[in-house]
Amino acid sequence: MRFRLNGEVRFIASALLGATILTTPALAEDIVIKMWTLDNNGYKEFISEAAESFKATHPNVSIEHQIFPGDPYKTALKVALVGSDGPDVFFNWAGDRATQLVKDKLALDITDYGDVPGGFAKVLPQGLLDSFRYDGRLYGVATDAVTKYVFYDKAYFAEHKLEIPKTLGELGGLCKAIRQIDPDTIPMPLGNKTRWKAIHWMTMLNERAMGVAATAADYDLSRPADQLYTDPGYAKAFQALVDLQDAGCFEDAPNATEYAIADSMFITRASPMEYCGSWCTSALDQAGFTDYGFFRLPVMEGGKGNPDANFLVPEGYQVSAKTAHPQEAVEWLSFLVSDEQALKFAEKVQFLPSNTRLIDKAEGVPQSFKDIASEVATVKEGVNVLDALLEATVADAYMNATVEVLNRTLTPEAAVGKVREAALAVQAKK
Amino acid sequence: MPFPPTSKPAGRRPAMKAGAVSATAMMAPALILVGVFILIPAIVAVIGSFFDFSMTSANWTYVGGANYRRAATDPLFWLAISNNIFIVVGSVISQVGGGAILAAILDRGIRRGGVFYRTIIFMPVVISSIAVAFVWMLILDPNVGPLNAVVKALGLPTPKLGWLGDPSISLWMLLLIAAWQNVGFQMMLILAGLQAIPKEHYEAASLDGARGLKAFWYITLPGIRNVLVLATLITVIGGFKVFDLVFVTTGGGPANATQVLGTYTYTQAFSFGNMGYANAMAVVLLVTAALLGWLQVRLSRRG
Numbered sequence: 001m002r003f004r005l006n007g008e009v010r011f012i013a014s015a016l017l018g019a020t021i022l023t024t025p026a027l028a029e030d031i032v033i034k035m036w037t038l039d040n041n042g043y044k045e046f047i048s049e050a051a052e053s054f055k056a057t058h059p060n061v062s063i064e065h066q067i068f069p070g071d072p073y074k075t076a077l078k079v080a081l082v083g084s085d086g087p088d089v090f091f092n093w094a095g096d097r098a099t100q101l102v103k104d105k106l107a108l109d110i111t112d113y114g115d116v117p118g119g120f121a122k123v124l125p126q127g128l129l130d131s132f133r134y135d136g137r138l139y140g141v142a143t144d145a146v147t148k149y150v151f152y153d154k155a156y157f158a159e160h161k162l163e164i165p166k167t168l169g170e171l172g173g174l175c176k177a178i179r180q181i182d183p184d185t186i187p188m189p190l191g192n193k194t195r196w197k198a199i200h201w202m203t204m205l206n207e208r209a210m211g212v213a214a215t216a217a218d219y220d221l222s223r224p225a226d227q228l229y230t231d232p233g234y235a236k237a238f239q240a241l242v243d244l245q246d247a248g249c250f251e252d253a254p255n256a257t258e259y260a261i262a263d264s265m266f267i268t269r270a271s272p273m274e275y276c277g278s279w280c281t282s283a284l285d286q287a288g289f290t291d292y293g294f295f296r297l298p299v300m301e302g303g304k305g306n307p308d309a310n311f312l313v314p315e316g317y318q319v320s321a322k323t324a325h326p327q328e329a330v331e332w333l334s335f336l337v338s339d340e341q342a343l344k345f346a347e348k349v350q351f352l353p354s355n356t357r358l359i360d361k362a363e364g365v366p367q368s369f370k371d372i373a374s375e376v377a378t379v380k381e382g383v384n385v386l387d388a389l390l391e392a393t394v395a396d397a398y399m400n401a402t403v404e405v406l407n408r409t410l411t412p413e414a415a416v417g418k419v420r421e422a423a424l425a426v427q428a429k430k
Numbered sequence: 431m432p433f434p435p436t437s438k439p440a441g442r443r444p445a446m447k448a449g450a451v452s453a454t455a456m457m458a459p460a461l462i463l464v465g466v467f468i469l470i471p472a473i474v475a476v477i478g479s480f481f482d483f484s485m486t487s488a489n490w491t492y493v494g495g496a497n498y499r500r501a502a503t504d505p506l507f508w509l510a511i512s513n514n515i516f517i518v519v520g521s522v523i524s525q526v527g528g529g530a531i532l533a534a535i536l537d538r539g540i541r542r543g544g545v546f547y548r549t550i551i552f553m554p555v556v557i558s559s560i561a562v563a564f565v566w567m568l569i570l571d572p573n574v575g576p577l578n579a580v581v582k583a584l585g586l587p588t589p590k591l592g593w594l595g596d597p598s599i600s601l602w603m604l605l606l607i608a609a610w611q612n613v614g615f616q617m618m619l620i621l622a623g624l625q626a627i628p629k630e631h632y633e634a635a636s637l638d639g640a641r642g643l644k645a646f647w648y649i650t651l652p653g654i655r656n657v658l659v660l661a662t663l664i665t666v667i668g669g670f671k672v673f674d675l676v677f678v679t680t681g682g683g684p685a686n687a688t689q690v691l692g693t694y695t696y697t698q699a700f701s702f703g704n705m706g707y708a709n710a711m712a713v714v715l716l717v718t719a720a721l722l723g724w725l726q727v728r729l730s731r732r733g
Contacts (some may be wrong), residue, residue: 075700078485100703104486189573193595194681253572255684256592261573392702400685407591407684 029190031061031325033332035317036077039067039290041282046348054335061328071194081320082208088323089333092140094131094314095388101318102134108319111138113330128354129380131314141333142316144351146374147278148200149294150188156272157293167298168240169207172247178272179248180204188273190254191262192406195399196387198241198254200311201275202402203386204297205237208305212381219389221427228427229420233304238405238412240300244408254255255403282350285366292368294375295313316354352376397422449728472716479710484703497710500716506686510694516601517690518669524609526661529616536617537624552614563678566607570594582592582676594680597687604688608675612668616661623657624650663726670718691715 036041044067051063066087068076069288074097080086092098092107101107114121120141121129132140150171156162160181165171175187185219192198206215209231217223218231251257266274267287274280275297284292299307319329319334335341342355346362350369353359359373387395401418404410410418479497481490501507534553536544554562569577572592581588593603631649635641640648651658673692676682682689682697683699689697691711699708 078700078703082486101486104484105488106486130432186573193683195683251573252590253592253595256570256572256595258567258571261571265573396697396701400683403683403685407595407597409597 001035029060031058031327031328032064033061033089033323033329034064034066034087035332036066036073036080036090038073038091039069040279040349040350040351041286042350044068046345049344049348050341053222053341054332054378056428057335058328058331061325062412063332075192075317086320086322088325088329089317089319091315092318093388094140094142094316095384096348096391097388098132098140098318099134102139104334106321107139108146108323108326109137109139110141110319110326110330110333113327114141114334116136118334118338119330120337122146123334123337123339124354128314131384132316132318135337140316140318141330141337142314142354143333143337144316144345144349144353145312145314145376145382146351147313147372147379148204148275148311149278149296149372149375151266151274151276151280151284151292151294152290153269153272154293156269162272164293165298168205168244168300171298172249174273175244175247183426185270186251186265187249188275189257189262189265189271190250190275190406191257191259192254192403193256193340195403197259197262197275198402198406199395199399200277200385201241201297201388202237202398204311205240205300206234206386207309207383208297208300208303209233209237210384211304211306214304214310218423219386221391221394221423221430225424225427228423234416234419235412236300237305238402241402241405242412250406254406278352278376279350281366281369281372284368285350290366290368294368294372296375306381308379309381309383310376310379311385312376312379313385313388314354314382316402346373391423391426394419394422394426453724473515475709475712475716476631477514477674478706479713480706482704482706485699485705486703490706497707500707501710501714502623506689506694507691509686510689510691513601513688513690514670514672517605517672518666520602520605521608521612521665521669522662524605525612525616526620528609528613529618529661530620532613532617532660533620533624536621548618552619554567554611555615558612559674560678562607562611563675566603566610567679570603595684597684600680600684600688603674604679607679608672611675612665616665619655619657619661623654627653659729663722663729665717667722667726670715670722 027269035047037047044065047063047065051065054061054063073091077087077090077092081090092101098107111121113119114415122140124142128142128145129138131349132138150426152164157164160177162174162177165174178185178187188200190197210231213233214233218229221228245254251262262271262274263276263280263283265271266276267284267289269289286288296307296310299305317333319326319333323329336345337355339355339357342363343358345351345353346359346369347364350365352373356373356377359370362373363372386398389395390398398419401410401415404418405412405415477491480492480494482493482496483490536548540547569575570593572578572588572595575593577593578588589599591597593599627650631653632645633650635645636704671692673696676688676690676693677696680688682693692715695708695711695715698704698711
């Protein structure tokens with residue numbers, strides 16, 4: 001039997017079909033959030049799994065994750081953001097880099113998107129929210145923070161009856177003791193060829209000499225020109241670095257040594273100490289080296305720093321001002337800092353998450369990671385790193401001055417003079 | 431008797447037109463590529479050099495010749511230029527001079543294994559500069575590099591600040607790496623020139639009593655003059671444009687000691703966001719390279 005539709009039925013069927021076709025995309029529009037991150041251990045896996053989980057509440061949202069090595073990323077990001085095919089969400093360091101994108105109107109104000117139930121602003125502590133705050137508005141989500149410690153080989157210390165130093169002077173003494181044990185052992189390799197390793201030292205040495213509050217007005221160039229970078233503490237901090245070098249702490253040619261080689265000296269236990277970031281635990285763990293301890297960079301004798309202050313650099317994500325999906329982008333970032341995802345982040349990446357509510361439940365991470373997380377909780381004052389905090393040309397001058405101090409082509413006082421010169425030039429332009 | 435009126439052969443004009451059209455069509459892809467990737471960026475760079483802007487800023491501020499005046503008073507710009515000149519002069523001596531010596535040895539001094547030596551010496555030319563830079567960074571590393579081990583084994587002192595960390599020798603190290611990579615190319619150019627000189631010239635000169643240095647002076651040198659000019663100009667232009675080797679091995683350091691125009695332009699543009707100033711320096715580099723290119727064409731034609 002042949003079945004034939006009459007005209008009215010055909011009209012109704014066509015209308016229903018048409019309505020279905022027209023309404024379907026509106027109900028489930030496919031959204032792709034392009035995300036750029038750095039190339040860190042475990043990151044790819046973490047984002048991939050998180051993106052799958054995110055689909056439970058956002059079935060139409062896919063995450064396109066692209067990873068980059070550190071230095072090329074800084075340039076690639078700027079190029080992409082001014083172009084038409086940039087990322088929707090992207091990694092950035094809190095500080096000058098993030099602020100510059102806000103000033104150039106390339107980073108989106110996400111205050112209202114995040115200040116909703118379940119939004120990142122309801123989850124993160126005030127201090128970390130402030131790291132991406134500009135003129136009272138939020139322009140980023142801190143997902144993690146990196147810190148630095150002097151890592152040491154517990155077995156080596158026990159074998160030679162070495163003790164953890166309480167002051168920078170004692171740290172120098174420790175280096176001398178290690179050199180006495182074996183003159184060819186480099187106590188704590190520096191690896192400053194790419195310049196950021198020593199600027200991390202200077203970040204903390206400045207704090208140990210002067211404290212955070214005393215340097216803030218120099219760092220943001222708000223101090224009057226005649227007083228800018230005139231605190232004798234800056235030269236004292238450089239001198240502390242020289243003293244440690246004189247004590248034999250570092251390798252002979254720190255400015256010609258790659259940081260990776262310095263890292264490998266500690267990982268292979270050729271050196272008993274290294275001033276390294278919290279990210280180093282992952283590499284140590286992978287190399288099977290677990291018998292290590294850590295301590296904060298000791299205080300400076302006669303310094304005005306706060307012993308409870310430590311290197312703490314928030315990093316996280318900003319949203320492109322050009323994104324077509326700001327709400328979904330921020331919801332994705334809020335999801336990443338939720339309790340459950342922050343825990344997974346800690347487990348997979350072994351970075352300190354910005355949300356530490358469940359950190360004690362982390363599994364599969366070395367005990368040292370948990371110890372560092374506990375230690376960070378006792379930090380009363382975070383110290384942001386100079387190469388991210390300072391204006392780019394001042395940061396460059398600081399890095400070059402540090403190189404020259406280590407090479408002994410500049411005295412500490414002359415090095416401060418170079419930094420002051422660069423700071424004055426930038427201040428005059430503002 | 432009147433001459434018959436002359437006329438162009440029938441069909442020549444359409445044939446010429448067709449030829450011009452096909453020539454244009456064949457050149458079009460190359461012209462479009464040159465236009466899009468060289469000409470237009472060069473014009474934009476020249477225009478940008480009169481503005482103050484960063485890579486991420488929406489507005490460009492017209493500053494006239496301020497960026498050029500800034501370059502004139504910027505000690506780092508002049509340091510970069512002087513480093514470029516050092517590299518140019520050093521490269522001409524080491525690469526063209528070294529290439530000429532190697533070519534002469536391979537042409538006349540070696541009876542066996544010429545192809546083998548030529549291949550070995552030429553091999554670094556085909557390796558990417560980035561790979562070369564990484565290999566040399568390992569060789570020169572003060573902690574694990576083999577060069578330090580060899581120097582120490584010979585009982586000689588090693589530089590305390592490292593081969594690439596000592597401002598007084600780091601530029602020399604860059605010259606060494608550049609020479610290692612490029613001397614093979616110059617050698618091949620000059621060798622081709624040497625082998626193009628007819629042997630009869632030497633035989634005739636020999637009969638006239640011109641041997642050794644005299645033969646070199648009166649036969650070899652004029653015979654390879656054009657090749658030498660070409661090799662020198664290629665090296666000079668390369669020395670002014672050098673970027674990748676410096677960027678990877680020293681990043682312009684230690685403390686700007688090896689900064690060259692290419693790396694300093696990059697730093698100003700991408701690290702400091704001074705795109706206008708970077709454009710002005712790029713224009714200086716462009717004009718220098720263009721002048722040298724023009725000189726190359728002129729000297730080649732004269733030859």
